[in-house]
Amino acid sequence: MVAKTPASNETDIAVIGGGLVGSAIAWGLGRLGHAVTVLDEGDIAYRASRGNFALVWVQSKGLGMPEYAGWTKASAEQWPGFAAALHEETGLDVRYEQPGGFILCLSEAELEARRDAMMRLHNQPAMVKYPYEILDHAETKRRMPAIGPDVAGSSFCPLDGHVNSLRLFRALHQSFSRHGIDYRPEHDVQTITPLADGFEIIGAWGRLKAGKVVLAAGLGNARLGPMVGLHVPVKPSKGQIIVTEKAAPFLPHPVVTIRQTDEGGVMIGDSQEDLGFNTVVTNPVISTMAERAVRMFPVLGGLNVVRTWSALRVMTEDGFPIYDQSASYPGAFVATCHSGVTLAANHALTIAPLIAAGMFPEDRFGVFSARRFHVPAAA
Amino acid sequence: MFRRLPEARGEPLNFTLDGKPFSARSGDSVAAALLAAGIETCRATPVSGAPRGPYCMMGVCFECLVTIDGVGNRQGCLIPLSEGMRIETQQGARAIAQEVA
Ligand SMILES: Cc1cc2nc3c(=O)[nH]c(=O)nc-3n(C[C@H](O)[C@H](O)[C@H](O)COP(=O)(O)OP(=O)(O)OC[C@H]3O[C@@H](n4cnc5c(N)ncnc54)[C@H](O)[C@@H]3O)c2cc1C
Ligand code: FES
Numbered sequence: 417m418v419a420k421t422p423a424s425n426e427t428d429i430a431v432i433g434g435g436l437v438g439s440a441i442a443w444g445l446g447r448l449g450h451a452v453t454v455l456d457e458g459d460i461a462y463r464a465s466r467g468n469f470a471l472v473w474v475q476s477k478g479l480g481m482p483e484y485a486g487w488t489k490a491s492a493e494q495w496p497g498f499a500a501a502l503h504e505e506t507g508l509d510v511r512y513e514q515p516g517g518f519i520l521c522l523s524e525a526e527l528e529a530r531r532d533a534m535m536r537l538h539n540q541p542a543m544v545k546y547p548y549e550i551l552d553h554a555e556t557k558r559r560m561p562a563i564g565p566d567v568a569g570s571s572f573c574p575l576d577g578h579v580n581s582l583r584l585f586r587a588l589h590q591s592f593s594r595h596g597i598d599y600r601p602e603h604d605v606q607t608i609t610p611l612a613d614g615f616e617i618i619g620a621w622g623r624l625k626a627g628k629v630v631l632a633a634g635l636g637n638a639r640l641g642p643m644v645g646l647h648v649p650v651k652p653s654k655g656q657i658i659v660t661e662k663a664a665p666f667l668p669h670p671v672v673t674i675r676q677t678d679e680g681g682v683m684i685g686d687s688q689e690d691l692g693f694n695t696v697v698t699n700p701v702i703s704t705m706a707e708r709a710v711r712m713f714p715v716l717g718g719l720n721v722v723r724t725w726s727a728l729r730v731m732t733e734d735g736f737p738i739y740d741q742s743a744s745y746p747g748a749f750v751a752t753c754h755s756g757v758t759l760a761a762n763h764a765l766t767i768a769p770l771i772a773a774g775m776f777p778e779d780r781f782g783v784f785s786a787r788r789f790h791v792p793a794a795a
Numbered sequence: 796m797f798r799r800l801p802e803a804r805g806e807p808l809n810f811t812l813d814g815k816p817f818s819a820r821s822g823d824s825v826a827a828a829l830l831a832a833g834i835e836t837c838r839a840t841p842v843s844g845a846p847r848g849p850y851c852m853m854g855v856c857f858e859c860l861v862t863i864d865g866v867g868n869r870q871g872c873l874i875p876l877s878e879g880m881r882i883e884t885q886q887g888a889r890a891i892a893q894e895v896a
Contacts, residue, residue, distance in 0.1 A: 661868050662841045664890045680841050680888040715891045720868065 430626035438632030444768025446595030467727025475573035517576025645744035826871035
């Protein structure tokens with residue numbers, strides 16, 4: 417056995433949270449040569465990173481904040497390079513694919529609502545331009561022959577894709593050692609105390625001094641933020657997922673609620689519930705999901721379900737991410753979002769270098785600050 | 796490798812495996828019938844293509860998957876053999892489209 421060197425109690429940058437957000441940022445920082453320590457609560461944590469749907473999804477994002485649409489599109493553009501870098505470093509292919517994705521509508525009314533939503537999204541001033549199409553039944557069927565007669569039509573966007581998100585998580589963690597990133601599981605952070613020249617991070621495991629601290633603790637950010645002058649109003653939003661046995665490929669594109677994984681299993685999931693910290697799988701929700709999925713693709717009716725699960729999204733009130741640096745304690749950053757798979761490339765390749773440089777430029781990132789939640793609601 | 800217990804009884808039943816005729820006994824599960832016929836590999840896995848055969852014989856390991864009368868991914872150890880069954884070894888993932896459409 418290799419003797420374990422005692423853990424150092426000083427680091428350049430401490431990343432709190434080893435989920436997808438923290439791991440992508442740590443990886444990006446480690447590649448730039450910074451000494452990074454990742455502190456993670458451990459396996460009892462509520463971890464969206466291990467229970468998500470694995471879409472790298474663009475088409476429906478950004479109504480109400482066009483900058484978020486641009487940010488999402490930028491991540492989709494960075495994804496091929498990000499996946500290639502991970503492949504080269506770890507030998508793991510995270511199976512990023514971008515065949516374009518569909519949102520299927522099961523009635524004319526749904527299709528009309530979809531057309532409106534896409535129009536409102538793309539009519540916003542400052543909206544980034546990208547192609548999308550609204551398709552009728554016949555054209556949707558031509559591109560995806562497995563759809564059923566109940567599908568009235570769809571929207572399609574060529575930027576949408578998907579990935580094997582468990583392999584992504586594994587690849588990031590596997591490359592930690594290559595970049596000298598010190599990953600410490602079972603290191604729940606209790607308190608963070610700002611010092612004159614950095615931060616002291618304290619838990620039952622001991623203490624760590626860091627020059628900078630990055631809050632990437634998902635739902636845990638709400639509690640940790642105020643300790644370093646950051647406001648991080650995030651709440652859990654439950655999502656449930658069904659996965660079937662592996663089948664031969666039949667679905668050439670991801671659909672926002674149904675996708676066939678690279679290994680053949682079909683994932684079905686489109687529920688959103690606000691029930692607090694509750695991860696019980698409930699039959700009415702699961703059966704509605706299954707019923708809609710079978711109407712979209714009747715062949716699914718012949719597949720066996722092998723598992724169902726639920727996990728908690730990390731949600732802000734408006735659904736958009738928060739990227740902020742503390743005004744009162746510079747050097748303390750927060751990054752949190754509900755689409756950590758989609759945005760992983762941005763977190764690794766854009767957010768990490770900005771944290772290293774010491775700031776999120778106001779012109780691009782001001783909109784993502786949690787200051788937006790301080791505006792008093794209009795009467 | 797497997798031998799039947801001398802006291803085990805049952806009527807003879809015919810089935811085919813990948814089109815070749817075999818016989819077994821009533822009361823056999825599909826997986827037992829295959830093992831008794833000396834067949835130890837019933838599928839290749841969808842991810843790595845590794846050969847697999849019945850293992851737990853009680854429904855928990857999913858190693859015994861075969862195609863029965865055209866339906867893929869059936870657990871051979873849980874399905875009683877019946878006269879004339881058309882059993883096929885399964886190479887990789889089951890097909891779905893042709894069965895249900
Ligand atoms: C059902 C579902 C489907 C989804 N589908 C998609 C999708 O298709 N595409 C997409 O882009 N995104 C999707 N997401 C969202 C995506 O999974 C999340 O955005 C992402 O995983 C969030 O990562 P995170 O690192 O912020 O949070 P988490 O994965 O929750 O990780 C937070 C980490 O912080 C640690 N932590 C918390 N508190 C502390 C503390 N005090 N001290 C130390 N460590 C702490 C925890 O241990 C945990 O590991 C989905 C989410 C869900 C729930
Ligand atoms: S042999 Fe294990 S499930 Fe059939």
